[in-house]
Amino acid sequence: MKQTLTLALLLLLAGSFRLSGQVQLPYILNGAATQRTCNCYILTPDQQTTSGTVWNKNKINLRQSFNYVFDVNLGCKDDNGADGIGFILQTKGTNLGATGQGIGFKGISPSLGVIIDTYQNNDENDPSFDHLAIQMDGVTDHLSSNNLAGPVTALANSNNIEDCQWHLFRIQWDAVRQQMDVSMDNILRLTLNKDLVDDIFGGDPEVYWGFAGSTGGYSNLQQFCAALRPAFNFDGGQIFCDGTPIQFKDYSSSFGAITHWWWDLGDGSFSVDPQPPAHLYPSAGHYQVKLVIADNSGCISDTLKAPFTVGAYPVARFTPDVLCLGGGMTMSDQTSIAVGTLKKWEWDWGDGTTSNSQNPLAPYATTGPRNIRLTVTSEQGCANTVEKSVLVSQIPTINGSGENVCLGSSTHFQGVNLTPATPVASWHWDMDNQATLTGIQPTYQYPDTGHYLVRLYAVSNDGCPSPEINIPVSVTAVYARAGRDTIVASGQPLQLQAQWGDDRLQYTWSPATGLNNPYIPNPVALLHKDQTYRLTLVSPEGCRDEDQINVKVYEGPEFYVPNAFTPNNDGRNDVFRVIAAGIPQLDFFIVWDRWGQEVFRSNSLPGGWDGTCQGHLAPAGTYVWMVQGVDYTGRRFSRKGTVTLIR
Structure with missing residues (x-):
């Protein structure tokens, strides 16, 4: 029956059980209090100046111990939220409550209140943080003698409990020791040692219990539930590995006695036992375990959905096979795992030393073979070990040289092993221009001039690379330029x-x-x-x-000027120019036509007239020219004459 129940049947049972249980709840609601679900109540809506109380109509006897567990939610507004809630013991009846800073407790006497206060009232000496205190007889002033314990922060790790979250609130009374322990989220926050019956309630052990909440000028949605929180855990030594039976242990919290459990183990298996038998999953994988519980009040919890992993065993591997003294001594974990997450690495170096790093440095200082063992364990507790022999070897020490050459010639390089006891198997040259070479004496012809920083390393017979060295070489070219004729x-x-x-x-x-x-x-x-x-x-x-x-x-200094030219673009005598021997500076060179119109002017050498005027061909005929300049001695002189343009 346990392994064949379907989830639908479980939900059907849960639904019918809830219907029969809700009519039996022994609570009386006052003020703004409303029932939200079978076991949960709203004490105050998010409204100002409201109060609500929920009282159990059956008295309890303080001569007997109790362990009450609740879920409480103080709302979502921190800066402008108020005022708080309290768990209250009192003898006056089930129609009590008050608004504002009294938190539904003020004025009730005799009484004992475990108060969760979320607003700082200076006139009651409240601390600035959301706090927890045990007080009596409706007095909420923390400097009063009626303040029996606290105040302390409501949460152990935060000043704010108005965080939209549900928190597990436990009130445990030991009648024999006359001790009350108050816990929040399973962390003890307050302890009170007091004879409640005689010191507070005048010898009457029969008291009402319930919750009260209130708001004033600020507000919050404030709720509580008679705890019905499913949870499970495992033994400390449990591993979660393929082929290992998994034992689930119920750790649920409930205000009343838990009467029913419905387990969905995520692989098609179901159970209604408080603790399912040890379960063997069919394979490694990710599963989702679901748990629903019900208590003796007839209420059924929400469904706990918990991801759960059955891990595969790691396949342990590591590299390298050779370690190099003075070089690469880092071990590289190469372990893989199909399902799960690797968590722990244990290296045994074979010399009595160990390491827990994933990729540690090997501790060896001398050469020779070493047996190394690696054990890898996953988060699920699945472990695997590999052991192999690794050689510890020495790195070579090298030097090298290269020639400075002319462009077009090959550079000859030479590698030198300075440690002959460590033979070199290969040489590796980086030529600083994306080219690479091998060999101990390579040659290379660079395609261009420049200064190059060649990088060289060598690898020993055992596979250990040397440190890289730099070899500067230059490739040079010269270009003779004597100048223009x-x-x-x-x-x-x-x-x-x-x-x-x-x-x-x-x-x-x-x-x-x-x-x-x-x-x-x-x-x-x-x-x-x-x-x-x-x-x-x-x-x-x-x-x-x-x-x-x-x-x-x-001979000169002198101007040498031709008497005719033929600008026909045949490459010969196309330009009328002056040869100015010994005259580095020309003042002007001007040509006029026979009507005295200027057709050409220049002051530069060796420029000349190409036989055009304003972009048009000048007609054939005789033209007048004049030239003037300064010779290399500083003397200025000029010459003039005529030239014939022949077409």
Whole structure:
């Protein structure tokens, strides 16, 4: 029967049980109090200046012990909420209550109240936090002699109980020891040792009990339930692993005696026992366990829905197989698990030492084989162990070199193992331009000039990589530029200038004819006839390049002007220009037509007239020109004449 009950049948039983139980509730409601569910009551709605009480119409005898468990909810408004609720013992009757700061307790005497106060009334010496206190005879002033215990924070870990949450509120009376313990969420908050019968109720042990709540200028929705809270737990040594029977233990809380349990174990199995038999799940996986309880008042709890995992066993693995002294000594956990979460790692290094990190550093200081054992345990308590031999080896120490070369030549590299006792199996070169090489003596031709920082590491026969080292190399190119061909006047000093400025380069001009120094970038030439000079550049790496410049020497200083030109774009004699030997500065060069109209003007060399005027072809004929400039000695002079434009 236990394993074949369906959930629908359980709900049907629960529903019928609730209907028969609700008519038997022995409570009397006053003021704003209303019944919300079978076992739950609203003491005050979220309204100002209201009060409500719920009294059990049957007296209890304080010569007997009791253990009452409730759920309480003080609302959701913290800053502007009020005023609180109280569990009250009294002998006056079941139609009592008061609004405002009295919390439905004020003025009731004789009485004992366990008060949850959520508003600070300075005239009653309230603390600023939501507090719990035991008081008597309807007096709520905490400095009064009627304040028997507290105040303390209502919750152990918070100053605020107006948090929208339900909290388990337990009142336990031990009649033999005459001790009352008050707990909130299963944490003891107050203890009172007092003869309640004689000291408060004048020897009368028969008292009414109930709850009261009130609001004043502020308000909150304030509720309580005769506790009916399903819960389950497990033994401390229980593991939750595939193939292991699971023993559920009922830890439900109830105001009255629990009379019924309905368990749905999440895999199609059901039970109505207070504690189901140890259950073996068909496989590892995630399940949802549901529990519903009912008490002797006929009320049925909400359904507890608790996720529950039956874990698989881990598959323990780790790397590497080789540890490198002075390099990689970190162990890497590679364990996997199909269902569950890995929680604990236990490394046994085989030398009496252990570690609990997931990826620890191995503690070895000498080379040789080591037996390492790893045990991994999941949150569900499922464990697996793997053991293997790991070699502890030494890393190589290396050096290397590379040549500085000229562009177009290959650089030769050399690796050196400084620890011959640790043989190297492979060399790895990063050329600093996304290229890589291997081998102990590689060569590489860089595609461009530059300074490169080559990175090199080596790997030993056991697989241990060396530290990386840097090897700087340079690839150089030189470009000889002697300058543009030019003209000078006979005897005019000419400054030559190599168009490359680098103090590391060697400069040679040849022949040395007319030069003041043929081994500098910018010698001065003094010529009386045409000359061609060749410039040779050589870098420290041996990079070499040559260029030449042609120097035309004229008698002068003088202007040399042709008497005709043919601007027909045949590449010969297309431009009418002036050759100004020994004249570095031109004032003007002007051409007029035969009617005196200016058709061309320039003050630059070696510019000239291309035979056009205002964008049109000038007609064939004779034109007048004039040129003026300053020679290299500073003398200004001019020349004029005619030129024939031939079409």
